[in-house]
Amino acid sequence: MAYQTINPTTNELIKTYPNHTDADIETALDVAHKLYKSEWSKGPIAPRLQVLERLADLIDARKEELARIATVEMGKLISDARDEVWIIAEIARYYARNAEKFLAPSKIDSPLGEAWVEHHPIGVLLAVEPWNFPYYQLMRVFAPALAAGNPVVAKHASIVPHCASVFEELVNEAGAPKGAWKNLFITSTQVANIIADDRVQGAAMTGSEGAGSAIAAQAGKYLKKSTLEMGGNDVFVVLDDADLDKAVEIGVFSRLHISGQECICAKRFVLHEKIADKFLQKFTAGMAGVKMGDPLDENTRLGPMSSAEAVKGLSKQVERALAHGATLHLGGLAVEGEGNFFEPTILTHIKRDNPAYFEEFFGPVAQVYVVKNDDEAVELANDSRYGLAGAVFSQNIERAKSLASRIETGSVWINTFASTSPELPFGGVKRSGYGRELSELGIKEFVNQKLVLVAKS
Numbered sequence: 156m157a158y159q160t161i162n163p164t165t166n167e168l169i170k171t172y173p174n175h176t177d178a179d180i181e182t183a184l185d186v187a188h189k190l191y192k193s194e195w196s197k198g199p200i201a202p203r204l205q206v207l208e209r210l211a212d213l214i215d216a217r218k219e220e221l222a223r224i225a226t227v228e229m230g231k232l233i234s235d236a237r238d239e240v241w242i243i244a245e246i247a248r249y250y251a252r253n254a255e256k257f258l259a260p261s262k263i264d265s266p267l268g269e270a271w272v273e274h275h276p277i278g279v280l281l282a283v284e285p286w287n288f289p290y291y292q293l294m295r296v297f298a299p300a301l302a303a304g305n306p307v308v309a310k311h312a313s314i315v316p317h318c319a320s321v322f323e324e325l326v327n328e329a330g331a332p333k334g335a336w337k338n339l340f341i342t343s344t345q346v347a348n349i350i351a352d353d354r355v356q357g358a359a360m361t362g363s364e365g366a367g368s369a370i371a372a373q374a375g376k377y378l379k380k381s382t383l384e385m386g387g388n389d390v391f392v393v394l395d396d397a398d399l400d401k402a403v404e405i406g407v408f409s410r411l412h413i414s415g416q417e418c419i420c421a422k423r424f425v426l427h428e429k430i431a432d433k434f435l436q437k438f439t440a441g442m443a444g445v446k447m448g449d450p451l452d453e454n455t456r457l458g459p460m461s462s463a464e465a466v467k468g469l470s471k472q473v474e475r476a477l478a479h480g481a482t483l484h485l486g487g488l489a490v491e492g493e494g495n496f497f498e499p500t501i502l503t504h505i506k507r508d509n510p511a512y513f514e515e516f517f518g519p520v521a522q523v524y525v526v527k528n529d530d531e532a533v534e535l536a537n538d539s540r541y542g543l544a545g546a547v548f549s550q551n552i553e554r555a556k557s558l559a560s561r562i563e564t565g566s567v568w569i570n571t572f573a574s575t576s577p578e579l580p581f582g583g584v585k586r587s588g589y590g591r592e593l594s595e596l597g598i599k600e601f602v603n604q605k606l607v608l609v610a611k612s
């Protein structure tokens with residue numbers, strides 16, 4: 156797999172990056188493992204947290220440059236790219252200011268004696284990350300790992316090598332020692348070999364089910380801890396007492412965020428029958444009215460998809476859905492000409508025997524379903540092999556909370572779109588993966604939570 160920067164707005168090949176060799180990998184693992192064995196990893200946390208503070212400041216200082224690199228490399232709106240640069244600095248600061256508290260020994264009342272749990276690093280981790288949030292996906296692994304003392308070797312997606320390179324540059328400039336974070340332009344086979352290496356103790360992966368399954372299988376074979384964040388087919392439930400205009404505005408934003416290439420964006424719109432027609436009318440107007448174009452233009456609201464392959468895959472998915480009886484309510488086609496653009500699309504009347512019913516559309520394609528009541532909404536939400544996130548709109552908060560508790564996902568957001576913040580755990584269930592990133596939960600995924608007990612004398 157070649158590591159290349161291809162501008163998805165123009166399809167221009169900007170740069171090809173050389174792959175790393177097996178010898179490069181050996182060096183990276185040797186340096187990282189020696190760092191893990193050093194005082195840096197096992198000693199006081201303060202020096203590691205100072206690196207995170209400096210990293211956040213460096214990111215702030217280069218915000219516009221970093222945002223532009225992401226937009227040119229994977230096509231997200233420049234405003235979304237700025238948001239991403241902002242949040243990775245916030246993640247770094249969050250762990251810089253909270254990790255010591257999270258990792259402090261926690262006492263346990265025991266009749267056997269004085270007991271407590273200590274939190275120790277476990278060793279070198281592997282991160283395998285996707286292109287849709289090219290900095291955020293890296294920082295979500297790096298910040299807690301650095302705070303805990305776990306060095307990381309990282310394989311980023313092959314279409315965002317510039318983002319991968321500049322992230323490593325920032326980490327080094329922030330004063331992280333060699334081995335704390337090493338980006339590797341490598342193949343899937345080399346990833347498998349790294350997981351098998353005795354110096355590697357865990358793997359964090361975000362991406363597709365296929366890749367996640369391969370990585371989890373290899374990690375399982377070698378008894379390494381892993382966390383997976385994979386696809387989602389999140390519901391956007393609009394109940395009959397929802398604020399419709401608010402739900403429409405947020406629904407259009409969520410479905411089209413990152414050109415629909417976000418695992419937690421709204422994908423299955425589940426509408427109470429009493430408001431379905433009215434919502435669909437407004438939603439259709441909203442989707443049809445967005446300005447599609449150059450993601451560097453501040454007025455653009457829908458940019459290109461990440462690659463020509465992604466557009467081809469989405470086109471085939473829509474064709475298959477229609478061939479199995481879905482109704483094309485809006486859009487449905489790739490935009491002819493330069494760049495990887497796909498029309499805002501709405502599919503309705505998707506029956507359960509249509510493959511689309513169970514599929515995630517990783518692009519600007521909304522599926523619309525109509526239900527009679529709350530129970531049907533929950534039943535449809537849970538009739539999925541995924542379980543990442545979801546949203547519920549109702550002006551009766553107790554009613555919305557009841558649905559939220561019954562929906563089988565890693566998170567449910569009431570009267571807003573699913574998103575992320577450093578203090579909130581991120582992850583899912585079923586085929587959306589396992590484990591949590593961010594928050595106090597995230598930093599404890601790859602630490603040895605060690606019990607120490609002093610027997611009563």
Ligand SMILES: NC(=O)C1=CN([C@@H]2O[C@H](COP(=O)(O)OP(=O)(O)OC[C@H]3O[C@@H](n4cnc5c(N)ncnc54)[C@H](OP(=O)(O)O)[C@@H]3O)[C@@H](O)[C@H]2O)C=CC1
Binds near residue numbers: 342346365369370384
């Ligand atoms: N949860 C999330 O945030 C995301 C989920 N996805 C899901 O993935 C689907 C496809 O997106 P895509 O980018 O192709 O996702 P992939 O899973 O193919 O890519 C994610 C990362 O995994 C790597 N990878 C792929 N296959 C393997 C393998 N067998 N062993 C080791 N590493 C591997 C990729 O490398 P390389 O780039 O070199 O192939 C990339 O670094 C989307 O439709 C969506 O469902 C995608 C992006 C984000």
Ligand SMILES: CCCCCC(=O)O
Binds near residue numbers: 288291575
């Ligand atoms: C908002 C951040 C989301 C990152 C993972 C995803 O695509 O859902």
